[in-house]
Amino acid sequence: MNDPDLSDLSAFMAVTEVRSFRAAARLRGVSASALSEAIRRLEARLGVRLLNRTTRSVTVTEAGQRLMERLGPALGEIAGALDAVNSFRDSPTGTLRLNVPTIVAMHVLPPIVTRFLAAHPGITLEVVSNDTFIDVLAAGFDAGIRYDERLERDMIAVPIGPRTQHFVAAASPAYFDTHGRPEHPRDLLEHACIGHRFASGVLAAWNFVRGDEQVRFTPQGPLVASVIELEVAAATAGLGVIHTFDEFLRPQLDSGALVPVLEDWWEHFSGPFLYYQSRTHMPAPLRAFIDFIKAS
Template sequence: MANNETYRSLDDLQVFQAVADTGGFRAAARALGQSPSGVSETITQLEARLGVALFNRTTRSVMLTEAGRQLATRIGPLLADTRAALDEAASSRALVRGRLRLNVPAAVMVDILPPILDRFMNRHPEVHVDLIVEDRLVDITRADCDAGIRYGEHLEQDVIAVPIGPERQQAGVAAGPSYWARRGIPTHPSQLMDHDCIRTRLAGAALFPWEFEQGAETLVLDPPARLSVTSGGAAAAIDLAIAGHGVIYIFRNWLDPHFATGSLVPALADWWPGYDGPRLYFSSRLVAPPLRALVDMLAQDRRAGDG
């Protein structure tokens, strides 16, 4: 029978949500800073109090039962709101405290997000920043995150999205001098179909197409890949392009430092496409003070840039 004893511990529900989000006791323990045995014991006690199994356990996996899925769906938003309310209570106008947990793609970790976080953490030393780096679009509430950063995906109507970093970016084509000397620099994107290409993709997803535009003309290519790598290995892919193993198509801001040194040589620059930069997205329901402080700083940055 449900009673106050059943719901006595918000911490137990936080542990349950962590296991549900990460899919395992060890991963949840790492996220929570606890021992796997402690997490397992908490779940066992919670299941005993509820009188129902929340997870099906095997030697290889931990899966939510139907009762567990229903509980996770209901309590995810409640836990996020509770944490935000506690952070707000702990903060004052003069000092922001609490946790800022962001789900971000690897692409922004190279040169976009670090300087932003540097300024933010210097401004708000009492905020603990927790970064979850992955490339799939997630439900930030279910993932116990305050906000996410993504490029151009469709977002729900109740989600707010604001620019973070450059409002516009560009993709570029490049190869090492030794490669161009050996194979020749193309004069039209279609000629890339006859080159060794270094391609990137999201984990478990198709290779990113190579898109080009010049005036009103657009072109989308699926060139042969001599090497393909997930987005987390982009730095190694650039190194291999520098070493002369093929042509790479990737963020121009990642290529510019190598153009400056001559270790990479651009090609087809008048065909490079532009696109919207990354956006910080978050629920409009309740914005915790650490996230509000980040959003306010980004707005200040944009106003300073406009000035």
């Protein structure tokens, strides 16, 4: 029996980590058929079935589980060894995969990314926007960016971007002319509110804080969307009150297309963090990115 190819073993680990050929193919930048062929080739060389495949699911056989348990650390050591050499380059090479919220992708990363990639031309950065919390390592990412209330305890967190952000409540002048301005967050229960639904299906609650008093409720109104551009356009057109990150509304607030309300109740919170798992051999592109944002 010929020894299995290292790339086939790596393909096997990629599929088992996410339990999907399509998802693994997207993360590795190859076709699902190429991964499927690599698994078939590996199974033929080993003489055992490693994965059970159906049109809807991928499960690991007992033999596959045994291989996965032993192979994971071994491939990690190989990757670490290669990255140890990579770190000696003037500019490391490789791919850095990040999973970040929409607000970070749109308003935090752009100035950071352009300077980072200019400083490290050998690195390719892949950014996936996701507003739900996921296991970034299991999904094939090197690191994630989230806010502190969503960080896992066993992760290392490094501040990135603005250290303070806040939500804004606003509506168009025409809307307030017709419906009046709320004087207290509870007054919003009588107003048309534009809601935001996360990809998880959860409808975002509105939270207002002043001193020791807190008001939290689920908005009700004529529009619920999962695309911020649609929500902002609806608010600007006078459909109702919107409540979201200041950064999303700043152009309309500055132009007067939207008018802020309940300013002394706006919720302030700490800015985002880059988070990653502690490991002995950190991939060189991730190390370069961490060093870059710490020095910024």
